[in-house]
Amino acid sequence: MVARVATFSHAESLLQHAMQTQARLAQKQIQQASGEIASSYAGLGTGGEALVSLEVAATRAGSYLSSAQTTLDRVEMMYSAVGAMSDLLTRMRAEVAGTMTVDQISDLQSVAAGLLEDMASQLNTQFEGRYLFAGSLTGSAPVVLDGYQATSLATADAGYYQGDDLLQSARIGATRVLDYGVTGDATAFETALRVLSYVATADPLDLDELSEVAALLVEAQDGIIALQSGLATKAATLEATIEAESTYIATLEEMISARKGVDAVVVAAEIATLETQLQASYAAIGKLSSMSLLDYLR
Secondary structure: OOOOHHHHHHHHHHHHHHHHHHHHHHHHHHHHHHOEOOOOOHHHOOHHHHHHHHHHHHHHHHHHHHHHHHHHHHHHHHHHHHHHHHHHHHHHHHHHHOOOOHHHHHHHHHHHHHHHHHHHHHHOOEEOOEEOOOOOOOOOOOEOOOOOOOOOOOOOOOOOEOOOOOOOEEEEEOOEEEEOOOOOOOHHHHHHHHHHHHHHHOOOOOHHHHHHHHHHHHHHHHHHHHHHHHHHHHHHHHHHHHHHHHHHHHHHHHHHHHHHEOOHHHHHHHHHHHHHHHHHHHHHHHHHHOOOHHHHHO
16 A cells, blocks of 8 residues: 555644644543642642632631631620629619518528529639630639638628639731630629628628618629620620621632632533544544545546
8 A cells, every 4th residue: 555645744733633632621521520620729820829819818717707706605605694693683682672670681691692602603604614704714613602701891802713814815807806805803793792792691690781782782783784785795796707707708719719610611612612623633634544645646
């Protein structure tokens, strides 16, 4: 058979083109299967650096979101505990107001002793293994009543407190740190426990002292309500932060997806086009391979 010299160069060119088309087709098929433009940052070319920046920003925002959510959970638990303490003082104020005779003193003292224990229990509130009113010493109960006995209504006494003075804080943004902690020796708490302890243990407790007791209970409750209001403000700040960070993260994720992901419809169309081109190339190569020099001379 006469060598197909005349068709060799053309066939070689078609074969190279077919191999290139085959490589592009394989790449598109991988993209279709994975849903991503490339499996590595290098495969994204100049877009790889921008993608890394977006992913870093999303990770950082995620850490702020997590911090804000954890802090909100703690603040809400503290808010609930402080609200319960206010309710305890409301009850104690009613008991004091209803004590009119010496014969009722013993019952009042029994109520005060029980409410003192309840107040201590609220101040020893735990969340996820942390004591919330202990400052930085979150591993141990901040209020211990053993050995604590207030001997004066007028003199502050926080001898029950086993925590420290550190107010807890949380980073909720690149430049934002939120102080949210309340410690068990806060003035309102100390006043409440002092009054309850004094009423429960004073021997004797005079009816004449009940007016001062009532005034101090009002003072303590006002302070506790103020603390609760402050916690509500912190909670609102955290909720706004969570919403803002969530929106920001969603936007970043959309941008990341747009840079990493492929349009399934477009890729499917490109695959169909490449397959058609590849079939045409192989058909042309096959036709050239069957020709000889004699075909040109006829």
